[in-house]
Amino acid sequence: MGQCIAVVSGKGGTGKTSFTAGVGAALALSGLRVLCVDCDIGLRNLDIALGLSDAALMDFSDVAQQRCTLERAVVSHPQLAKLSLLTAPIRQRGQPVTGEQMASLLRAVRIQYDFCLLDAPAGLGDGFLLATAAADRCVVVTTADASSLRDAQHTVMELGRFGPGKLHLVVNRVRKKLLRSMHATIDDAMDKAGLPLLGVVPEDDALPLALNRGSPILLSAPASPASSAYRNIATRLRGGKAPLLRIK
Numbered sequence: 001m002g003q004c005i006a007v008v009s010g011k012g013g014t015g016k017t018s019f020t021a022g023v024g025a026a027l028a029l030s031g032l033r034v035l036c037v038d039c040d041i042g043l044r045n046l047d048i049a050l051g052l053s054d055a056a057l058m059d060f061s062d063v064a065q066q067r068c069t070l071e072r073a074v075v076s077h078p079q080l081a082k083l084s085l086l087t088a089p090i091r092q093r094g095q096p097v098t099g100e101q102m103a104s105l106l107r108a109v110r111i112q113y114d115f116c117l118l119d120a121p122a123g124l125g126d127g128f129l130l131a132t133a134a135a136d137r138c139v140v141v142t143t144a145d146a147s148s149l150r151d152a153q154h155t156v157m158e159l160g161r162f163g164p165g166k167l168h169l170v171v172n173r174v175r176k177k178l179l180r181s182m183h184a185t186i187d188d189a190m191d192k193a194g195l196p197l198l199g200v201v202p203e204d205d206a207l208p209l210a211l212n213r214g215s216p217i218l219l220s221a222p223a224s225p226a227s228s229a230y231r232n233i234a235t236r237l238r239g240g241k242a243p244l245l246r247i248k
C-alpha cells in the first residue's frame with residue numbers, strides 16, 4: 001500500500017513545487033511508482049517543473065468527481081517510466097472537490113503507486129485543505145528567513161491531526177555563506193515548529209535553469225547539489241539512512 005505525502009509551506013515560493021518534482025523524480029529513479037499531484041487550482045506549475053508542460057488533458061477534479069478514471073487522467077513521464085503527474089484544473093468548474101472526494105481518490109492512488117506527493121499551494125486555503133485532507137504525512141518546506149519560518153509555524157499548527165513521525169521539516173535555499181548562522185536558525189526552526197528535519201536543500205542555480213529548460217533537475221543536472229539533496233530526502237522517505245548534505 002502506497003503512502004501519500006502533502007508538501008506544504010505557508011509562505012509562497014519556498015520551493016514546494018521544486019521539492020515535489022525533485023523528490024518525485026528521485027523516488028521514481030529508485031524504482032518506485034510515483035504520482036505527483038498538483039493541488040494548486042488556477043495556478044498550477046508542477047507540470048513545468050516535471051517537464052510535462054500542458055501534457056495533461058484531465059485533472060484531479062475530473063477523477064475525484066468521477067468524470068474520468070485515474071488511469072485516463074495521469075500523464076506518464078517520457079524519460080522516467082515510473083513517474084506520473086495528475087494535474088490541477090486551470091479554473092474551478094462546478095462544485096469544489098470535497099475532502100471525502102479527495103480521500104476516495106487517494107484510496108485508489110495508494111493501490112497503484114508506492115508514493116504520492118501532493119504539491120499544495122501557498123497559504124492555508126482550499127488547496128492546502130485538499131492536499132492535507134487525506135494525506136498520510138506532511139512535509140513543511142521553508143526557507144531560513146524569519147517570515148517563512150513564522151508561516152511554517154502557523155502551518156504546523158493547522159496540522160495537529162498528524163501525529164509524531166508524520167510531520168517533517170525541509171529547509172530550502174541554504175547558502176554556505178550563511179551556514180554558521182543557519183545552524184542556529186535551523187535548530188530554532190525545528191524547535192519552534194516542533195518538527196524533525198527531513199533534509200536541507202542548498203541554494204542551487206541549477207534549479208531555475210532546469211525549470212526554464214522544462215526538465216527535472218535529476219535528469220538535467222544529476223550531479224548538482226540540489227539533486228543530491230533530493231536523492232537523500234527520497235532515501236529517508238523510503239525509511240533508509242542518508243547523511244545530511246554537506247553544503248559546498
Ligand SMILES: Nc1ncnc2c1ncn2[C@@H]1O[C@H](COP(=O)(O)OP(=O)(O)OP(=O)(O)O)[C@@H](O)[C@H]1O
Pocket residue numbers: 009011012013014015016017018019040120121122172173174201202203204205207208209211226
Ligand atoms: N534550492 C533552490 N535554489 C535555487 N532556486 C530555487 C531553489 N528552490 C526553489 N528555487 C526557485 O524558487 C522559485 C520558486 O520555487 P517553487 O516554484 O518550487 O516554489 P513554491 O513553493 O512551489 O511556490 P508557490 O508557493 O508559488 O507554489 C523557482 O524559480 C525555483 O526555481
